[in-house]
Amino acid sequence: MTVGPEAYLLLSATLFTIGVAGVLIRRNAIVVFMCIELMLNAVNLTLIAFSKVNGALDGQVLAFFVMVVAAGEVVIGLGILVAIYRRRATTDLDDVNLLKG
Amino acid sequence: MTVLAQAAPATGITPGATSLLWLLPALPLAGFAVNLLLGRRLRALSGWIATLAVAASFAICVAALAELLSLDGPERGRVVLRGWAWFAGVSFDLRFDQLSATVAMVVTGVGTLIHLYSIGYMAREERRPTYFAWLNLFVASMLVLVLAQNFLVMFLGWEGVGLCSYLLIGFWFDRPDVPAAAKKAFVVNRIGDAGFVVAMLLIYAEFGSLDFTEVFGRAAGVGSATATAIALLLFLACAGKSAQIPLYVWLPDAMVGPTPVSALIHAATMVTAGVYLVARAQPLFEAAPAAATTVVLIGAATALLGALLAIGQDDTKRILAYSTISQLGYMFIGVGLGPVGAVAGIFHLVTHASFKAQLFLGAGSVMHANEDDTDITRFGGLRRAMPVTWATMGLAWLAIIGIPPLAGFWSKDQILAAAFEHGGAGVLAWAVGVLTAGLTAFYMSRMFFLTFHGRPRWPQGRHPHESPPLMTVPLVVLALLAAFGGLLGLSAERGALQRFLAPVLSAGAPPAGEPVVSEALLATLTVLISVLAVAWAWFLYGSGRVDWLALRERYAAARRVLVNKLYVDELYEFFTVTLGRALAAFLAVNVDQRAIDGGVNSVATGLLAGAERGRWVQSGLVRTYAVGVLGGAAVLVAVLVVGSIR
Secondary structure, three states, rough: OOOOOOHHHHHHHHHHHHHHHHHHEEEEEEEHHHHHHHHHHHHHHHHHHHHHHHHOOOOHHHHHHHHHHHHHHHHHHHHHHHHHHHHHHEHHHHHHHOOOO | OOHHHOHHHHHHOOOOOHHHOHHHHHHHHHHOOOOOHHHHHHOOHHHHHHHHHHHHHHHHHHHHHHHHHHHHOOOHHEEOOOOOEEEOOEEEEOOOHHHHHHHHHHHHHHHHHHHHHHHHHHHOOOOOOHHHHHHHHHHHHHHHHHEEEHHHHHHHHHHHHHHHHHHHHHOOOOOHHHHHHHHHHHHHHHHHHHHHHHHHHHHHHHHHHEEHHHHHHHHHHHOOOHHHHHHHHHHHHHHHHOOOOOOOOOHHHHHOOOHHHHHHHHHHHHHEEEEEEEEHHHHHHOHHHHHHHHHHHHHHHHHHHHHHHHHOEEHHHHHHHHHHHHHHHHHHHHHOOOOOOOOHHHHHHHHHHHHHHHHHHHHHHHHOOOOOEEEEEHHHOHHHHHHHHHHHHHHHHHHHOOOOOOHHHHHHHHHHHHHHOOOHHHHHHHHHHHHHHHHHHHHHHHEEEEEEEHOOOOOOOOOOOOHHHHHHHHHHHHHHHHHHHHHHHOOOOOOOOHHHHHHHHOOOOOOOOOOOOOOOHHHHHHHHHHHHHHHHHHHHHHHHOOHHHHHHHOOOHHHHHHHHHHHHHHHHHHHHHHHHHHHHHHHHHHHHHHHHHHHHHHHHHHHHHHHHHHHHHHHOOOHHHHHHHHHHHHHHHHHHHHHHHH
């Protein structure tokens, strides 16, 4: 049995929606972070699926770029998180609103 | 300078004295430089160096004039020394024709005498080198003005003499009133100079050139509106420099300067620059009859006003200043009449330079003997103490009131005759001129009698004495010129000066017809009025039979108006200073503070209020921002989806 591209897209959409919901609903910074990663990987899945459908390598190459950038982003993001935790002993995003206008 | 000395072959002038023309302004300029840079070391020599520079200029001028006279008549108008190209079609050319030669002779000749006199007059002055430096710079600028071949070079000299006038009026800047007087002269002249600049721009726009030969050659073909505008603007400049209505107010105040300066700059030469300009630019004024008539009428009005105001003054130098204003009015009547009277106007310029310089130097001599006092009510009976000054000033006095056969009679008479002959506005100018001649005779006699005749009125302990020879020699020379200067032009048609100047100034004059009223009759009338005025002045001030101090008490009201110069200064002050300040205050509050500052401030407060309203958008919560990002993405996707369906 072959799995059509619809299945990949459906999975990707599900993963992305879970990620969005997590980012919007959850307060824990680390969970929000993981949800962002989920969204990124959902997009990667889409890229690779279409790469397969079109028989071109562009999508896969782009997926690698996304991974590399995501890795860098995680490093910085976690660094900031650690710094915030050290200072305020919290990972609750709603407690961090220093930039309020 | 080598460039300057090369006479262009096109002019066809053989190198002679006229090719040394550039030395005329260059020598006094060198004297200025020497006195300015080395003056402190030279000290006593500075006056002699300055005098030598001007005297050398005079010698070259005489030589150049002799060469000019040796040329054929038609060739005389073409002596132009080509200088270096300055910019855009303007080059530093000098012109030596009959008109500029005549005025240059006056400038260098009278200039030399006054320099000589200054050595004696300023003997006790600490800052002599500075004084002589400015005086030399003045002569150099004046010669640039006179010898210029285009408007721009003339303007250079025009501004130069204005600057020197300012510097010399303000020479004793530590005395009260002096800085204000110097500034007044400068500012009032600036109004006129603005007219000169605008006139130059118009001329350049119209003719594409500032060269006299080119501009005047084509002046007849210019539209009358443009010609009138140019001529009137030029006359505005003349009114400033030559102290005519409405810009005459600076000249009486300028008398706070050293007396030789008043004689040289504010009587004999600089103030006649305006007359010279009108005579020079005669083709432009001929193309604009309305402007020429304006010149005549303003000249007549100024002549009358100056004479009236002179009656009310007690200060010798101020009387002479108003007299100068009045006599300049006569000259403007002359040159404003066009070809008929221009020669007479320049003739009056020449004779006036001699007798007015003499009168000023004589007044300086009197001041010198009276502890710098200038109040004629404190003189009286100085005839015995200063016989030379008395005799020489007497000649100049008779000359200015036009008693034949002295110089002033011939020139004034020719102006009045030309005005009468001209008709129209000229007749009005003639009537005013005759009346003014009577007034002139009165105020000059009043000054002369109060100074030299009657009982001595000077304070106890003052010992008036005759001035040193350095001062009396110029007095004598100028008095002789005032006496015999008339020989230059005894007749309007056949006088030597008239025939010399005619090709430049009265080329277009109609041949003299049979005059309606004989010239002799007109002259007799004027002389008669003058003699009556002198007799009246003698009766009041000289005979001792009338107590004139009591008389002035009785007519105090009328006198106060004259003493206060008809309140013209106050009027000007109201219109410039008071109204100017009110306008400035209005602009400061309404335009600057309310409009401009208000606009800028309301932009700032508007932004601040807007930011205040919108600050809630920045909650600082990351998840709120995430909603925004999601919303944006949703909108973007919706647009793409809807777009792709279509």
